[in-house]
Amino acid sequence: MEKAVDSSQKKGLLNKALDLVERVGNKLPDPAILFFYLLLFIWVLSAVLSPFDFGEVHPMTGNSLNVQNLLTGTQLAAFLANMVNTFVLFAPLGIVLVAMLGVGVAEHSGWIDAGLKKLLNFTPKQLLTPMLILIAIVSHTAADAGYVLVIPLGGVIFYAAGRHPLAGIAAAFAGVSGGFSANFIPSAIDPLIMSFTLEAARILDPDINLNPLNNWYFTSASTLLIVLVGWWITDKIVEPRLNKVKVDGDEDQMPKMEKVTSRESKAFWMGFLAMVLGIIGLFLWAYPEDSALRGPGMVNPEEQSLTSFHAPLMKAIVPLIFILLLIPGLVFGFVSGRYKSSGDLIQSMKKSMESMGYYIVMAFFVALFIDAFSRSNIGLLIAIKGANFLQALELPGQITFVGIVVLSAFVNLMVGSASAKWALIAPIFVPMLMQLGISPDLTQAAYRVGDSVSNIITPLLPYFPLVVVFGQRYVKGMGIGTLISMMLPYSVIFLITWTVFLLVYWWLGIPLSFEANYVYPAQ
Numbered sequence: 127m128e129k130a131v132d133s134s135q136k137k138g139l140l141n142k143a144l145d146l147v148e149r150v151g152n153k154l155p156d157p158a159i160l161f162f163y164l165l166l167f168i169w170v171l172s173a174v175l176s177p178f179d180f181g182e183v184h185p186m187t188g189n190s191l192n193v194q195n196l197l198t199g200t201q202l203a204a205f206l207a208n209m210v211n212t213f214v215l216f217a218p219l220g221i222v223l224v225a226m227l228g229v230g231v232a233e234h235s236g237w238i239d240a241g242l243k244k245l246l247n248f249t250p251k252q253l254l255t256p257m258l259i260l261i262a263i264v265s266h267t268a269a270d271a272g273y274v275l276v277i278p279l280g281g282v283i284f285y286a287a288g289r290h291p292l293a294g295i296a297a298a299f300a301g302v303s304g305g306f307s308a309n310f311i312p313s314a315i316d317p318l319i320m321s322f323t324l325e326a327a328r329i330l331d332p333d334i335n336l337n338p339l340n341n342w343y344f345t346s347a348s349t350l351l352i353v354l355v356g357w358w359i360t361d362k363i364v365e366p367r368l369n370k371v372k373v374d375g376d377e378d379q380m381p382k383m384e385k386v387t388s389r390e391s392k393a394f395w396m397g398f399l400a401m402v403l404g405i406i407g408l409f410l411w412a413y414p415e416d417s418a419l420r421g422p423g424m425v426n427p428e429e430q431s432l433t434s435f436h437a438p439l440m441k442a443i444v445p446l447i448f449i450l451l452l453i454p455g456l457v458f459g460f461v462s463g464r465y466k467s468s469g470d471l472i473q474s475m476k477k478s479m480e481s482m483g484y485y486i487v488m489a490f491f492v493a494l495f496i497d498a499f500s501r502s503n504i505g506l507l508i509a510i511k512g513a514n515f516l517q518a519l520e521l522p523g524q525i526t527f528v529g530i531v532v533l534s535a536f537v538n539l540m541v542g543s544a545s546a547k548w549a550l551i552a553p554i555f556v557p558m559l560m561q562l563g564i565s566p567d568l569t570q571a572a573y574r575v576g577d578s579v580s581n582i583i584t585p586l587l588p589y590f591p592l593v594v595v596f597g598q599r600y601v602k603g604m605g606i607g608t609l610i611s612m613m614l615p616y617s618v619i620f621l622i623t624w625t626v627f628l629l630v631y632w633w634l635g636i637p638l639s640f641e642a643n644y645v646y647p648a649q
Contacts, residue, residue: 160585160606161491165498172502173197182510191510194502201501209494216493221444222592223482225274228448230478231455231471235464238282238455240386240394251287255297258283259356262301263308263349272302273589275447278596291373291600292612293365297356299593300616303581305352307574312339319570322548326556327566337641340567341574344631344638348575348624355623356616363615371608375600393461397454404453408446412439481599488591496586508537514554524629527564527572530555531625534576539584548573560646567642568632575628579620582613 155163176195183191195201213219232238249257258280265272277298284294317338324336386394412419412432421437432439455474459465499505521529537547552573559569581587585606597604632644 158488158491158591161488161495165491165495168495168498168502168504169196171504172498175504180507180511182507182514191503191507193504193507196498196502205494205498208497212497213490213493216489216496216588219486219489219493222274222485222489222589223479225444225447226478226482227475228451228455229275229278231459231474232451233455234474234477235455235459236390236462237394237397237458238279240390240458241398244386244391244394251289254283254287254289254294255360256353256357258294258297259301259305259353259360260349262298263305263352264311265302272298273592275451276302277593278599281596281600285373285600290365290368290371292368292371292597292604292608293360295593295597296364296612296616297360299582299613300356300359300620301352303587303589304579304613304616304620305348305356306578306581307341308345308348308352308578310346310349312342316342316345319548319574322552323556323566323570326552327560330557330560331647334566336566337639340639340642341571342639343636343642344571344628345574347631347636348627351624351627352620355619359615359619364612368612371601373600374602375598390458390462393458396461397456397458400457401450401454404450408450482595484598485592485595488595492588492591496588499586505537510551510554526559526562527568528625528629530559530569530572531576531621531628534573535580535621538577538580539586547577563645565643565646565648567638568644571628571638575624576621579617579624583610583617585610 172193173195175193179190179192183189196205229238258276262272262276262280265276277295280294280296280298281291282294284297285291320336320338320340323340324334327334327336411417417432419437419439419442420432421440456465456471459470459474465471519526519529534547534551537551548570552570555573556566556569560566584590590606590609594604594606594609597609601608635644638644
């Protein structure tokens with residue numbers, strides 16, 4: 127009985143802490159205005175810090191690393207001159223809008239709705255959470271598609287099943303972003319990250335070579351961990367707390383639960399068949415060794431690779447998602463009778479873009495802030511200072527290893543790009559741990575854990591405002607504080623369990639991947 131009381135008290139304290147995070151976060155200005163204020167703050171901070179010499183050099187160029195004053199006449203003129211390009215070339219903007227055109231047709235024609243209803247007919251409500259998180263993890267293979275496809279579907283699936291839609295959005299966001307480095311299907315990010323690890327390792331050993339998939343076994347095993355832990359967090363912590371949050375969104379933006387008619391069922395399967403045929407056609411196009419969709423291999427440029435970061439297939443992921451969702455939506459619309467003319471198709475796209483209006487406004491200010499933060503060098507300086515501090519402590523290998531995970535998670539709050547961040551700190555971490563007998567493969571695994579777990583609690587993540595918009599479909603008052611308080615349990619528990627998992631994985635000696643090692647030099 128006493129244990130039950132203690133458990134209840136702990137649960138009450140956790141809810142109070144998360145409620146406090148939500149209240150404080152939601153008292154912040156509108157996200158768009160918040161990023162405008164942050165832009166002004168970075169300008170002022172850059173001017174204050176620019177006169178100081180911090181004694182650091184850029185690890186990639188060897189040049190002195192100083193804070194750039196953004197309040198000079200030259201910098202302000204450049205800011206105005208480049209404002210349009212900064213916004214238009216903001217990477218997530220095009221990805222989101224193009225993908226949402228296809229999603230809009232598949233959603234508003236009714237194809238997604240019919241598919242979800244069929245899915246709910248044979249999937250137990252209790253297994254929706256792990257299934258959703260697994261789908262979210264697999265979506266990493268398609269670059270950033272999970273943000274614009276799986277996360278909103280999380281809300282749709284949970285709401286259609288009579289569960290709280292924000293819990294579905296949280297679970298999907300946790301899988302897509304919090305579990306970013308967990309996937310049993312290789313993707314373009316794997317060889318890209320490895321390329322920076324290799325260059326850093328060659329600082330100490332010019333003849334070393336690494337496999338492009340040097341963490342594949344570990345990331346595959348991590349998939350099971352993230353699914354199980356994310357399932358427990360969603361069902362035991364996040365969703366019970368959300369039961370008090372009223373769903374008050376616009377009814378026309380939320381899925382209905384009418385029964386699927388025989389005509390709609392026929393239309394769904396015809397749309398599904400059309401999509402499968404499209405995928406088969408894509409496979410037949412990509413399979414030949416001389417396919418135009420292949421790019422040079424990351425290790426051997428003579429090899430034609432489909433997973434190379436520079437492969438046309440990888441670069442075309444978002445347009446392919448647009449096409450592969452447009453096709454079944456179009457077929458469903460006409461076969462079911464929902465579409466009478468091509469004008470109905472355009473109306474579906476229009477509705478999808480109307481729901482993105484608020485995101486476009488936020489994206490404008492987010493793009494300007496991230497660009498200013500990058501040009502100021504403040505984030506880079508923090509990353510280098512943190513890495514140097516960890517190196518100066520001269521701690522034992524395992525403790526330093528945990529420190530890298532924690533530092534990577536902290537730096538990730540300010541420097542979003544996984545590859546850019548690793549390009550900066552790999553030249554410090556990798557050679558440092560090689561001198562302690564720890565392989566570059568293992569150091570990279572530690573970085574990837576830390577790089578993933580804090581994605582879901584930083585408003586600097588380019589897709590963070592988009593997730594807020596998805597949530598506002600169901601809860602009009604949702605703000606940054608609501609989202610952070612939902613995702614904080616995932617972030618903290620993922621950090622602890624994933625770090626312990628990697629340490630145990632290391633202790634047991636389970637291979638990180640083929641041709642990967644734990645120790646340096648390799649034995």
